[in-house]
Structures are given as structure tokens and as C-alpha cells.
Amino acid sequence: MINNSELSRPLTGGNLYEPAELNNLRDISEQRLTHRATAESKNLIPLYCEGVKNSPVKLPSNKVIHHELTSTPFYYSEDVSKLNQRPQAASSKKEYTGFHRVTQELRHISTLVYSGGKKILGINLKEVQVAIVSGEIHISSNFHAERISEILLKSFNEDKELLLSPKNKKLTHVNKRTSRHIQKTFRLLDENYFQTIISKGREEIKKNDIPDKCRISIDDLCLQFEKYMNTVFCALSMLSSKDISCFVIHIPTPSLPQDVAVKQGVTATRHAERNIIDYIATNKDEILMKSIDLLSTNSSQIIIIPIEGRFIPCGFCYEQELLDKSPGGIFDPNKEGLILFRSTKRAGKFYANEIQYISHAGFSSDETQSKALAMKLLSDIKISSEHLSVLKMPLNTDTSFNSDSE
Numbered sequence: 001m002i003n004n005s006e007l008s009r010p011l012t013g014g015n016l017y018e019p020a021e022l023n024n025l026r027d028i029s030e031q032r033l034t035h036r037a038t039a040e041s042k043n044l045i046p047l048y049c050e051g052v053k054n055s056p057v058k059l060p061s062n063k064v065i066h067h068e069l070t071s072t073p074f075y076y077s078e079d080v081s082k083l084n085q086r087p088q089a090a091s092s093k094k095e096y097t098g099f100h101r102v103t104q105e106l107r108h109i110s111t112l113v114y115s116g117g118k119k120i121l122g123i124n125l126k127e128v129q130v131a132i133v134s135g136e137i138h139i140s141s142n143f144h145a146e147r148i149s150e151i152l153l154k155s156f157n158e159d160k161e162l163l164l165s166p167k168n169k170k171l172t173h174v175n176k177r178t179s180r181h182i183q184k185t186f187r188l189l190d191e192n193y194f195q196t197i198i199s200k201g202r203e204e205i206k207k208n209d210i211p212d213k214c215r216i217s218i219d220d221l222c223l224q225f226e227k228y229m230n231t232v233f234c235a236l237s238m239l240s241s242k243d244i245s246c247f248v249i250h251i252p253t254p255s256l257p258q259d260v261a262v263k264q265g266v267t268a269t270r271h272a273e274r275n276i277i278d279y280i281a282t283n284k285d286e287i288l289m290k291s292i293d294l295l296s297t298n299s300s301q302i303i304i305i306p307i308e309g310r311f312i313p314c315g316f317c318y319e320q321e322l323l324d325k326s327p328g329g330i331f332d333p334n335k336e337g338l339i340l341f342r343s344t345k346r347a348g349k350f351y352a353n354e355i356q357y358i359s360h361a362g363f364s365s366d367e368t369q370s371k372a373l374a375m376k377l378l379s380d381i382k383i384s385s386e387h388l389s390v391l392k393m394p395l396n397t398d399t400s401f402n403s404d405s406e
């Protein structure tokens with residue numbers, strides 16, 4: 001049960017909110033949910049953006065970021081079978097409790113965007129990854145990322161019913177789960193349900209449900225949990241009113257190298273999470289300062305970056321994240337600063353017949369060193385080196401879905 005004091009307690013969002021602004025925003029959400037957006041509510045929208053703009057820290061303000069990949073090193077193999085990964089059945093279900101509730105919401109959004117691409121536009125984004133970075137929701141996909149904004153807007157407005165309708169009469173296990181994820185995303189906009197999730201998550205965190213290796217106090221973790229959940233709530237509420245300004249879309253723009261361009265079936269991309277992480281690594285100081293500013297905290301210099309997708313990271317992306325998290329990397333857990341947080345520790349397969357561009361900006365703050373680490377990783381993959389961590393781990397087969405849990 002939620003008591004009155006909890007309900008009246010100001011929500012703490014990823015973006016700047018004063019209680020008065022928040023009350024206005026709540027009003028807006030209710031109006032939008034019932035499709036009764038009024039002139040007054042429209043007038044209040046800039047207050048939200050104002051908070052972001054007023055931050056003393058400047059980040060690239062464009063909401064669509066193109067990642068040009070022409071001179072970026074890449075991984076390509078026609079045959080990955082020599083990368084001797086050890087298949088095993090999917091691991092047991094995960095419980096999304098405490099801070100994991102944030103990544104659960106991000107996972108639901110990734111399902112929604114992927115499914116929206118299929119149902120509304122008839123395109124296959126293959127994989128979608130979603131992260132919260134200094135008060136905004138960052139999304140990228142392996143393919144067709146340039147259509148994500150359109151998918152989001154249509155999914156929450158004119159094509160909402162289409163999205164919610166069953167994909168086909170054959171309701172498989174996966175189809176049912178997809179449907180549940182989409183329904184839960186919309187359900188989050190129910191204020192009572194949202195408050196219940198906040199209340200449950202806070203209690204779970206207080207019972208010491210702290211992410212691994214995360215040297216953060218329970219109070220700071222609660223603060224970030226509430227802010228991030230509020231960021232999701234506000235972003236989705238505004239989307240229902242065709243306002244996409246809380247989202248940042250990352251679009252990889254690769255080109256096929258000459259020597260493989262003629263081969264049939266070869267595609268080129270940088271995987272979804274690597275585009276988002278490349279942006280974070282390139283703007284890390286500004287992101288850290290802005291996040292501390294938005295959280296209004298003096299106590300914590302540890303900022304969690306939650307990220308989640310439909311799938312677990314593929315072998316190549318997993319190895320890159322390990323380097324990001326190594327000593328000297330952008331997400332070194334032994335240092336204060338930015339911490340990347342996923343709800344999974346599993347790694348997926350390497351992809352054949354796909355050119356995948358690397359993002360090495362997070363491997364080291366020294367550019368020469370980060371490039372050297374990138375070339376070593378690419379070389380290790382080529383020779384199936386024992387240094388590759390994923391070869392020592394069981395490979396989750398079949399779908400490589402995030403897990404069977406919600």
C-alpha cells in the first residue's frame with residue numbers, strides 16, 4: 001500500500017523538476033492519456049525542456065546523432081565457427097527487482113520499438129538498445145535506426161491499437177512475451193501503477209539490492225532509481241502527446257568496404273549499444289557533470305548508466321564492454337564516474353557475414369592506447385585467441401534473448 005505521504009512526495013526525475021513543475025507535468029500526463037491535451041498543457045511543455053536547457057553543462061543538443069563510420073576499424077568474418085563458443089541452453093529467469101526495475105522498463109521499450117518497426121513499418125531493426133543518459137532516453141538499433149523516431153511517435157499515437165493487437169493468431173511463447181512487454185510499457189503511464197513500482201523498487205533497494213561492484217550508497221541508489229524511473233514516465237507521457245524531445249536517436253551510417261561490397265548477403269553496421277556508448281565515451285566529462293547537476297546530489301560522484309535491449313550483447317559487443325569496464329576504461333568500476341549497468345552478465349554469439357564497426361573511444365582516455373586495444377581485439381577475434389573472454393563463457397543459444405524473464 002502507498003500511504004498519502006508517499007503519494008504527495010515529489011517524484012525525482014532524471015531531468016530537473018521542482019515540485020510545482022512536477023505537478024504540472026502530472027496534469028499534462030493525465031490529459032494526454034485521455035487525449036485531452038489542452039492549450040495550457042502545451043504551454044507547460046517548455047518548462048520541462050527549460051530545465052534541461054538551463055543546465056550549466058552543454059551537450060550536443062541535436063536529438064538525432066549520426067555516427068559516420070567510414071574510417072572506423074571493423075570486424076568481419078564470413079565464418080565464425082572457428083570462434084569456438086560453448087553452447088548451452090538459456091540460463092534461468094532473472095528477477096527484476098530494485099534498480100533492475102529501471103533496466104526492465106528499458107527492455108520493454110526496446111521490445112516495443114522493435115515490434116513497432118515490424119508491425120507498423122514492416123522493417124526489421126534486428127536489435128534495439130535503450131539507455132538513460134543524463135535525463136534523456138537514448139535509443140539505437142542495428143539497422144533502420146533512422147526510422148526509430150517515427151516508430152515511437154506512431155506507436156504512442158495513431159498506430160497504438162495496431163501495436164497492441166496480436167501479431168497473428170498463433171500466440172507463441174515469444175509473441176506472448178512481446179505482447180506483455182508492450183502492454184506493460186503503456187501501463188507504466190498509469191499513475192497509481194507507476195507509484196507502486198517506485199515504492200516497491202525503493203523498498204527492495206533498501207534491503208540491500210545493490211548492483212554488483214557498485215560502490216554507491218543506498219540513498220544515492222534510491223535517488224538515481226527514482227530519477228530514472230521518472231525520466232521514463234515523463235518521456236513516455238510526452239510521447240503520448242507527440243512530443244519526442246526526451247529521446248535521443250543514434251543512427252550508424254556505415255559503408256561497405258570495397259573488397260566485401262560485392263559479396264552477397266553481407267551487411268554493415270555498428271551494433272545499437274556501441275553507438276550509444278560511443279557518444280557517452282566521447283562526451284563523458286559533460287555527461288558526468290550534467291548528471292550530477294540534474295540529480296542535485298553532492299554526495300555521489302558515481303553515476304549509473306542503465307542500458308538494456310531485446311538481446312544480450314553479441315560476442316563482439318560483449319568484448320568491447322569488457323574493455324570499457326577495464327582499468328583505464330570509461331566504465332572502470334573501481335573509479336568514481338560513470339558506471340554502465342546491465343541486468344545481464346551473459347554474452348551472445350559472434351555474427352558471420354556482417355561487418356561490425358568497433359567503438360573504442362571508451363577503452364582508454366588515451367587515444368593511442370584505445371586504438372591499440374581496438375586493433376588487439378580485432379586481431380584476437382581473427383585468430384580466435386584464448387584472450388577472448390566470451391570463449392571461456394557458455395554461449396546462450398537459440399534466440400540469445402535477454403532471458404525468459406520479463
Ligand SMILES: [Zn+2]
Pocket residue numbers: 271272313314315316317318
Ligand atoms: Zn553486438
